[in-house]
Amino acid sequence: MNEQINYTLDKINQLPSRFRGQMMNSLSGFKNTVLIGSQNSQGDTNLAIFSQVFHIGANPPALGILFRPHTVARHTLENILEHRYFTVNYIPMNYASEAHHTAAKWDGSEFEHCGFGVDYQNEFPAPYVKESTVRLGLSYEEHSKITFNDTILLVGKVLEVSFPSCFQKEDGYVDLSKGNFAMGTGMDAYHSVSRGIRFSYPEPHEKPKIIRYV
Amino acid sequence: MNEQINYTLDKINQLPSRFRGQMMNSLSGFKNTVLIGSQNSQGDTNLAIFSQVFHIGANPPALGILFRPHTVARHTLENILEHRYFTVNYIPMNYASEAHHTAAKWDGSEFEHCGFGVDYQNEFPAPYVKESTVRLGLSYEEHSKITFNDTILLVGKVLEVSFPSCFQKEDGYVDLSKGNFAMGTGMDAYHSVSRGIRFSYPEPHEKPKIIRYV
Numbered sequence: 001m002n003e004q005i006n007y008t009l010d011k012i013n014q015l016p017s018r019f020r021g022q023m024m025n026s027l028s029g030f031k032n033t034v035l036i037g038s039q040n041s042q043g044d045t046n047l048a049i050f051s052q053v054f055h056i057g058a059n060p061p062a063l064g065i066l067f068r069p070h071t072v073a074r075h076t077l078e079n080i081l082e083h084r085y086f087t088v089n090y091i092p093m094n095y096a097s098e099a100h101h102t103a104a105k106w107d108g109s110e111f112e113h114c115g116f117g118v119d120y121q122n123e124f125p126a127p128y129v130k131e132s133t134v135r136l137g138l139s140y141e142e143h144s145k146i147t148f149n150d151t152i153l154l155v156g157k158v159l160e161v162s163f164p165s166c167f168q169k170e171d172g173y174v175d176l177s178k179g180n181f182a183m184g185t186g187m188d189a190y191h192s193v194s195r196g197i198r199f200s201y202p203e204p205h206e207k208p209k210i211i212r213y214v
Numbered sequence: 215m216n217e218q219i220n221y222t223l224d225k226i227n228q229l230p231s232r233f234r235g236q237m238m239n240s241l242s243g244f245k246n247t248v249l250i251g252s253q254n255s256q257g258d259t260n261l262a263i264f265s266q267v268f269h270i271g272a273n274p275p276a277l278g279i280l281f282r283p284h285t286v287a288r289h290t291l292e293n294i295l296e297h298r299y300f301t302v303n304y305i306p307m308n309y310a311s312e313a314h315h316t317a318a319k320w321d322g323s324e325f326e327h328c329g330f331g332v333d334y335q336n337e338f339p340a341p342y343v344k345e346s347t348v349r350l351g352l353s354y355e356e357h358s359k360i361t362f363n364d365t366i367l368l369v370g371k372v373l374e375v376s377f378p379s380c381f382q383k384e385d386g387y388v389d390l391s392k393g394n395f396a397m398g399t400g401m402d403a404y405h406s407v408s409r410g411i412r413f414s415y416p417e418p419h420e421k422p423k424i425i426r427y428v
Contacts, residue, residue, distance in 0.1 A: 004347070005379045006336065009372065012275055015386070021272045022386030027350060027375055028269035028277055029304070029390065030397040030407065032243035054266050054280065055242035057363045058235045061226055063242055064280070064360070066268065090243070097413060097422050104416035113418070122220065133218070136241060141362050146278070148355050148369045149271045155362045158223065161241055165219045172229070172236030173400050176243065183244040183397065186387050188425070189410035193244065196403035199311060202318035204327070208311050211402070 026186035033184035035099055035116070036065070037087040037127040038079035045118055045127045047110035048076045049102050051184045053088060061158035063088065063138065069150040077143075077152065084140045085125045086156065089132035090181040096190035099182065124160060134163040134179055173198070240400035247398035249313055249330070250279070251301040251341040252293035259332060259341045261324040262290045263316050265398045267302060275372035277302065277352060283364040291357075291366065298354045299339045300370065303346035304395040310404035313396065338374060348377040348393055387412070 012020060031051035039045045052066035067077045080086050091099045095116075102110040111118050117130030124137040138156035145152055167178045175196070182190040199208035226234060245265035253259045266280035281291045294300050305313045309330075316324040325332050331344030338351040352370035359366055381392045389410070396404040413422035 002347070002378045002380060004376055005382070006374060006376045008374045009275070012372070012375070013273075017273065019386035020275075023375075023382070023388055024272035024275040024372070025269055026386075026388040026390060027348070027372075027377070029246035029248065029267060030244055030395075031246065031268070034243065052268050053243060054268060055239055055245070056280070056360065056365055057282075058238035059227075059231065060363070061223070061234075061238040062362060064365075066270070066278070068271075096411060097424075100413045100422045101416050104418040106418050133216070134241070142360070144358065144360070146270065146356070146358070146367070146369060148276060148371075149274070151270055151278075153360070153367060155360060157362075158226070158238065158241075160220060160222045161226070161237075162218055162220045163241070164216045166216060168219070168237070172233035172240075173403070174237055174240040175403075176240060176399050177405055181244075183407065185390050185407075185410060186412075188415070189387070189389075189412045191391055191410040192408045193397065193399075194406045194408070196399060196405040197310060198400075198403045199314045201402070202315050204318040204320050206318075208314045 022186060029185070031184035033091060033182055033190065035089045035091055035102065035129050035132065036076050037089060037129060038076050039083055039126060040079050041082050045109045045111050046075050046079055047102050047114065047116060047129065049099050056155055062141065063136070063156050063158065065154045065156065067152040067154065077154065080140050080154065083126070086138055087124070087126045087128045088136040088138060089129035090134040090176065090179060092131060093180045093182045093190070093192045095131055096182045100188065100190070121162065122160065134167070134176065134181070136161050236400060243399070245398035247305060247396055247404065249303045249305055249316065249343050249346065250290050251303060251343060252290050253297055253340060254293050255296050259323045259325050260289050260293055261316050261328065261330060261343065263313050270369055276355065277350070277370050277372065279368045279370065281366040281368060283366070291368070294354050294368065297340070300352055301338070301340045301342045302350040302352060303343035304348040304390065304393060306345060307394045307396045307404065307406045309345055310396045314402065314404070335376065336374065348381070348390065348395070350375050
């Protein structure tokens with residue numbers, strides 16, 4: 001039986017903290033899970049997993065990243081504010097465990113500890129992940145605090161992108177599902193993603209058509 | 215051959231606008247694609263697809279939503295600012311076409327035009343999508359403008375959630391992959407998501423273990 005459960009805010013607030021964390025983190029939906037490579041001004045590298053990374057614009061191209069208050073992930077924020085450049089790297093599903101491991105409290109570089117190779121592609125001034133085939137190099141643009149709970153939203157401008165040419169369609173679309181990258185839910189779940197169905201531009205009174213490639 | 219393509223910002227800026235839009239939207243990664251139900255103070259309902267919806271916090275539970283400047287989606291923003299309540303509904307994969315269709319420029323309610331049922335569950339003051347089994351009811355908390363490109367970030371507090379009880383694990387995790395919900399990439403692609411692999415809490419010098427349920 002598919003019995004439906006309802007939780008009101010009162011009931012959510014009474015849940016044990018970890019149970020609530022797991023529940024609300026998973027109900028917030030599918031997460032764009034990536035590895036962010038950064039370094040400080042001494043060149044010490046850092047690698048951390050992030051799951052709140054999203055599209056801000058295509059012109060100029062930019063991504064937004066949320067930093068939770070008081071978490072280990074702040075090393076990445078400090079590095080970006082200091083050095084200004086960072087990389088976003090998609091996670092091959094067979095490296096999900098190593099990527100998850102970057103969230104532990106490490107001394108020294110997670111690249112080394114978790115088994116990822118450093119790649120300074122095209123002399124971009126931040127470390128890329130060698131094992132990742134779809135990567136973006138970004139520079140710091142701005143950050144602001146969300147008053148509600150002190151979460152920080154940082155905007156990065158995309159300075160370069162790199163991906164396997166066979167992923168791109170003739171209209172520009174890059175099919176990430178071809179890379180078998182990990183996508184997240186909750187705080188610790190990693191999923192692979194099926195081939196997508198693409199639909200035509202939505203017009204009123206005309207059912208969207210499925211886009212097919214030759 | 216998996217030949218790698220590189221685009222620098224100069225090259226990205228020279229691309230035709232639609233090609234650049236498709237490319238940068240898909241490179242920004244996996245998108246949490248949901249239907250947002252809202253209404254104005256006259257009770258006229260609106261339903262719109264959004265793909266920039268993300269976790270802001272579990273205590274108090276909150277989601278963030280990005281609104282692009284000058285798009286049709288602004289009806290939802292106007293309704294939320296006016297009426298303060300709205301719903302977030304996950305999209306069953308077999309309704310992806312109808313959900314995509316809500317993005318057309320409609321006069322009147324997309325619920326009717328696109329074939330979704332209105333459900334005022336527990337007298338929550340905003341319309342839920344009858345066809346969606348995982349739903350959140352939220353209230354407006356704050357919004358702010360991202361200076362970089364006038365995108366608006368709105369924060370909503372979760373007031374209630376509802377989902378099939380069989381999706382929840384004993385530690386609180388709600389397994390969205392059981393619902394065969396649609397997740398997005400780019401501007402028009404919808405994907406289903408595999409069962410996830412969950413890993414134990416990341417500790418240094420201890421490889422994450424796979425969490426299994428009895």
